Amino acid sequence: MSRWEPMLDALVRERYPALLTRATLLVRDRHTAEDLVQDALVATFGGRARFASLPEAEQYVRRAIVSRFYDRYRRVVREGSALRRVAHERSDDTVPAPGTSHAGLSDALEDALALLPPRERACVVLRHVEDLPVRETADVLRLSEGAVKRYTADGLRTLAVHLRVDPPPATGTATVPVVLTTTEVHGD
């Protein structure tokens, strides 16, 4: 048995739920999420890196989940409209209509993330779920740091609107709706 096999086995046995959770943030369909985890495991353990510990290996895999997700999107864009239609037809993802009540917080977050374009989704997950700095996020996704900042800000703003929480303090240039909770009419 090769050196990597015991670590791969241990990682899957102990941390598969966490890995599947990360994939589900990016793609709603369970089977697609499982495929994404498998791809990330293959990419990580099939590469040159050697891991001193299980947490280190998990960190690599979690980042690989996001980068593989983003690579799939880039491939679809590159390969043109025909593949886009096929990709769309294959998707079992469903996004509930805005305002639909959710089974739980995780459903609400995943619904909101599903409304983000893939690059915003990837940036938000790496920055705010994996807590990666901007520079490392840019390296994982092969984007400029400026692009990461912009996509993250745009994605967070959209999430804040759909999840009904205060938006982040420093954002981009789009206007956002204003929330009022009173019914009185005043005039000066």
Next chain:
Amino acid sequence: MTEPTPLDDLVTAAVSERERSFAAAQPTEAMHRETVRRVRRRHVVRATAQAGTALAVAVVLGGAAWWGARPEPAPPAHTPTPAPSATAPATSTPSASPTSSAATQVDDRVVVPGLAAPLPRATPGLLASTTPGWALVRWSESDDSPSVLLLASPTADLYWVAGAPQDAPFWLGSWQAGATVVKGTTWDGDATYAPASVDLLTGRMTTGPAFPPGSTVVGFSAAGEWVLLVVDPEIDRAHAGYVGRVVLADGAGGLREITRAAPVASTASVSPDGRRVIVPDHRGIEGFVFDLVDGSHQRVVPSVPYAPRCTTGTWLDDTAAVTVCEPAGVGAQAEATSVHVFQVGTNARVAQYVPGAGGLVPTPYQPLVGLDGVLAFSDPTSGTCLGGSLVLLDPRTGTTTHVTVDGRLVDATVVSRGGGFLWTREACADHEVPSSLVRIDPASGEARQLVPVPADVVGMVDAVPATAR
């Protein structure tokens, strides 16, 4: 160390909840065997290649998307066929194949990656002759490549303007018809935004002093000032939420606070004519309209039936704004959500729209844009993509119209507006289609797509319409 925001807390809780729900999840035995098999194969391929055997090393390198690896560079883009648009660009002659650089010149025309035909240059005379109806577009081949500035006419003709600034990001903000300078925003590389202007004749960017920390550009005033919402993160969020100030910046370091004694919350919306801004107060209970010219302000809350959640701030036109309310205790349902139009000067509610069963209505928290008296939003019940197709609602009459281009619905999420334009992004949740710029006739719902949607490059990343002011 940055304090976690409410959104961070929600994300953390949601992720934990999902992990608990997956506690018993494991791959099937077959799936795990397949994973092991694929990893073994990669190690074999690499070892064989290193031994000098001619095998596809690219299989290993190309798939090494793990942290720290750099993939092989993508091949140059091929010449695409643009997606069908309402009108074909005037320049439709066959082009040379675009290269992976930002643009190359062929005679007097410029080849732009992702566009089928080389573009004529926008001359100083052409720029001077632009009127409302024209738009500037920032176009990019990929997320990492240099972007370029293009000019789109009302009839979907495209012209090359200049290479966009490369040393720092530049987001388009405000452009006056006929002007050779466009205003926008850049990032100072540290922690905040700064005003910037780009000379359309040279492509050179001029940057002003950085905005105050915590600033967001929410629009431009009629006088051409950057309208900032400056948020103070030190205020106790549990009691007051974010507390912000509306500040006008002249771009040269001059700042003029509008809100003064009236602390406001962290969102704001500038009227189409740039004369006013709506903001809630810091408690999110009452609202204010501030005059950006003389600094006067007016408390304004429309008279609406009691509802726990209302969203106000979408300008219907220069003097009327809209409040969207959902009732207590339920999610936004088409039968119960209401849209209220009120006149800013008098605070009088001038119209109320409550749809019947099955009627179309926006929810309080989805993107909503006012367009010459009608509201544009996405209807998730129609269209082929999951975000829904574009719909116009006249809240004064209750008339709804689906936007069409050449008779087909426009799958879109409303992103931005200005001068009869809507900047849309197709809302397919599982993949992203590049953004496009459509000019909509609010009366008929007919639209013209001004910028092609390319097949293999990023395409339009930013746009600003020409304003009359």
